[in-house]
Each structure stands twice: as structure tokens, then as C-alpha cells.
Amino acid sequence: MAPVTLAEDIRQRLGECSPAERKVGRVLLAGWPAAGFETIATLAERADVSAPTVIRFVNRLGYRGFPDFQAALRAELDERQASPLTLYAAGKYGSSAEAGQGEPSGPAGLLARGREVFTAAVDRTLAEVTPHDLERAVQLLADPKRRVTLVGGRFSHLFAQYLGLHLMQMRDDVRFLPDRPVERTAHLAALGRRDVLVVFDYRRYEDDKVTVAELVREAGGRVVLFTDTWLSPVSTQAEVVLSSQVGAPSPYDSLVPTLAVVETVVAGIIGELGDGAHQHMQRGEQTARRIGLT
Known part of the structure; x- marks a missing residue:
């Protein structure tokens, strides 16, 4: 299952932030995703806050610092642009996939996996x-x-x-x-x-x-x-x-x-x-x- 995206996480966490930190979040969302790759100084200037406020904001999101936040953003954008070929290279799929420990293999395993994945995906989507x-x-x-x-x-x-x-x-x-x-x-x-x-x-x-x-x-x-x-x-x-x-x-x-x-x-x-x-x-x-x- 796909995790909550960074942008959605920021939207959901704005209510927990200080007024100054909310300014940082809104500037990021307004220019998403490009704003996430600006320097701390540029982002702070655009939000009319101090550089430490930007750092506190990404800390609140669970990142050790701004480089850590940007690395997560790069990884998400790579996933956002993933193709079937890159996804295939990242793991095994279909009837040839190896069953997990205790899971059936072959067609029975594939049906079990399909039921698990599709049921969870539909439930979470709705x-x-x-x-x-x-x-x-x-x-x-x-x-x-x-x-x-x-x-x-x-x-x-x-x-x-x-x-x-x-x-x-x-x-x-x-x-x-x-x-x-x-x-x-x-x-x-x-x-x-x-x-x-x-x-x-x-x-x-x-x-x-x-x-x-x-x-x-x-x-x-x-x-x-x-x-x-x-x-x-x-x-x-x-x-x-x-x-x-x-x-x-x-x-x-x-x-x-x-x-x-x-x-x-x-x-x-x-x-x-x-x-x-x-x-x-x-x-x-x-x-x-x-x-x-x-």
C-alpha cells in the first residue's frame, strides 16, 4: 500500500504547527514540489520566517534536517514517475513470485495475494x-x-x-x-x-x-x-x-x-x-x- 504522500502529510499536520511553521507549510504546498528543493534561506525568505523555523517545521514532520526532508522528497518523486519496468526491477511479481513464509505458492498463493492487495486497496481508497x-x-x-x-x-x-x-x-x-x-x-x-x-x-x-x-x-x-x-x-x-x-x-x-x-x-x-x-x-x-x- 502506498504511504501518505509528503504533501498530504504536510496538509494534515498544519494544525499541529505554530503560526510561523504553518507559513512554511503553506509556501511549500503552494509551490509543490519545486519549493521543497529550494534552500532553507530562500524558503525562509518566501515564508517571512527565520531559517530555524524552517528546520523546526521539517523536524515536526519527523525529519532530522532539511537534507533528510529533501531526500525523502526525491525518493517520492522517483516513485511518482515509476514505470512497470522500474517496478519490475525492484521486485518479483506474478505467478513466479516467491511466496512469503507460511503463504501458499503457485496459483493459490497468487489468488491469496491478489485478494489481500485488492481488498486493502479498495478499502483504503474509499x-x-x-x-x-x-x-x-x-x-x-x-x-x-x-x-x-x-x-x-x-x-x-x-x-x-x-x-x-x-x-x-x-x-x-x-x-x-x-x-x-x-x-x-x-x-x-x-x-x-x-x-x-x-x-x-x-x-x-x-x-x-x-x-x-x-x-x-x-x-x-x-x-x-x-x-x-x-x-x-x-x-x-x-x-x-x-x-x-x-x-x-x-x-x-x-x-x-x-x-x-x-x-x-x-x-x-x-x-x-x-x-x-x-x-x-x-x-x-x-x-x-x-x-x-x-
């Missing part, structure tokens, strides 16, 4: 989703006055399609961001205040997702982000961030917890739309029968 973020995501995606556009990455585009197809059965004005350059450009250029962009972006994040989110925000629209615990750079543009654990018994990040979050959002949207969703689904079924798709 426990860490805040009711406010879930409620706001449901409100934005259920609002019939808003247009919804969805986009994902290498693998996560499958979840953008999964959520989008559900939304299409429940409401109008849902589409996927086109792949072809002319169509994509035209779509983005036409965005406005009533648009909601749903982005799925996981580690080894894709730069174009940040640009697309920036365009939506500049046009007055809203961004809902599904991401991992290290947080996509799109999070700086997002009104709602729904993060998930990605631990798996293989070197590939798991999207099983993400599916649980998506299914939870879908359930919320159905409840929010009420009879409107039911009527929309009925019209869809009737149309499908007319054209021979059922």
Missing part, C-alpha cells in the same frame, strides 16, 4: 475519498445544464470510456475528447463556462492533460480529476480530485480501486438525477430496439 469531493463530482456530472467531456491516458482511457458510456445512458451532452487533431482543436476551442472536463491521469502523467485542463479553466469550465495518491499535475487545475491506491501483485499499477470510485460516482449520479435518469434510460432502450441494437 475510506480516503472525502464526502465533499464525492458530492461535488456528482453535482457537476449530474447537472443537465453542463456539457461533459472525458479523456484518459494509456490505460485509463478505458475508464474514461466506461464512465462516459454510463453517463450517456443517464443524461445528454456527454462526449469524449476527440483524438484527431482538427476535431480535438475545434472541441477545445469551443469550451465555455458550462463545460466539465473529466480527466483520468495516473503516474507517468501525460503533459497534454495539464494543457487541456488549463484551457477548460481559462474558459470558465470545471475539471474533475481521477488520479493516484501521488496526484497528477492536473490537480492544480481541478475543482474535484478523486485519488485511488494503485498497489497490485504485478508491476502494473492497479485500476481496480479506481473502478470502485467510478462505480460509486455513477451510483451518486443516478440518485441525483432521479426520475430523469430513468426516463433517459427508457428512451435509450426504445431507440436501441427501433434500430435493432437489443
Whole structure:
């Protein structure tokens, strides 16, 4: 299971800090992660505190000093950018993995490990989703006055399609961001205040997702982000961030917890739309029968 990220740890610990230390924490979060690699003197100047205050702040987080804090930040950023290849090099996975002491080997061991990892990941993911973020995501995606556009990455585009197809059965004005350059450009250029962009972006994040989110925000629209615990750079543009654990018994990040979050959002949207969703689904079924798709 992924530990709490440094940024999240800082957010959670601000309430324990002195007023001067909170200034350091806020300056770090505002410029995260680059601010964490500045010198103590620069950080102290930006926070308008003394250098010893910066040191006391990182001590409060559990680090022996500022170099220790920066080393932890470097390690976290390396993990944030990890690929299946680097994860494979770091350990054994799959059916060839060595079972731990007392654990079954072979298929039985793999099933036991999968059950352990996926159950814990889903449980922790849903426990860490805040009711406010879930409620706001449901409100934005259920609002019939808003247009919804969805986009994902290498693998996560499958979840953008999964959520989008559900939304299409429940409401109008849902589409996927086109792949072809002319169509994509035209779509983005036409965005406005009533648009909601749903982005799925996981580690080894894709730069174009940040640009697309920036365009939506500049046009007055809203961004809902599904991401991992290290947080996509799109999070700086997002009104709602729904993060998930990605631990798996293989070197590939798991999207099983993400599916649980998506299914939870879908359930919320159905409840929010009420009879409107039911009527929309009925019209869809009737149309499908007319054209021979059922």
C-alpha cells in the first residue's frame, strides 16, 4: 500500500504547527514540489520566517534536517514517475513470485495475494475519498445544464470510456475528447463556462492533460480529476480530485480501486438525477430496439 504522500502529510499536520511553521507549510504546498528543493534561506525568505523555523517545521514532520526532508522528497518523486519496468526491477511479481513464509505458492498463493492487495486497496481508497469531493463530482456530472467531456491516458482511457458510456445512458451532452487533431482543436476551442472536463491521469502523467485542463479553466469550465495518491499535475487545475491506491501483485499499477470510485460516482449520479435518469434510460432502450441494437 502506498504511504501518505509528503504533501498530504504536510496538509494534515498544519494544525499541529505554530503560526510561523504553518507559513512554511503553506509556501511549500503552494509551490509543490519545486519549493521543497529550494534552500532553507530562500524558503525562509518566501515564508517571512527565520531559517530555524524552517528546520523546526521539517523536524515536526519527523525529519532530522532539511537534507533528510529533501531526500525523502526525491525518493517520492522517483516513485511518482515509476514505470512497470522500474517496478519490475525492484521486485518479483506474478505467478513466479516467491511466496512469503507460511503463504501458499503457485496459483493459490497468487489468488491469496491478489485478494489481500485488492481488498486493502479498495478499502483504503474509499475510506480516503472525502464526502465533499464525492458530492461535488456528482453535482457537476449530474447537472443537465453542463456539457461533459472525458479523456484518459494509456490505460485509463478505458475508464474514461466506461464512465462516459454510463453517463450517456443517464443524461445528454456527454462526449469524449476527440483524438484527431482538427476535431480535438475545434472541441477545445469551443469550451465555455458550462463545460466539465473529466480527466483520468495516473503516474507517468501525460503533459497534454495539464494543457487541456488549463484551457477548460481559462474558459470558465470545471475539471474533475481521477488520479493516484501521488496526484497528477492536473490537480492544480481541478475543482474535484478523486485519488485511488494503485498497489497490485504485478508491476502494473492497479485500476481496480479506481473502478470502485467510478462505480460509486455513477451510483451518486443516478440518485441525483432521479426520475430523469430513468426516463433517459427508457428512451435509450426504445431507440436501441427501433434500430435493432437489443
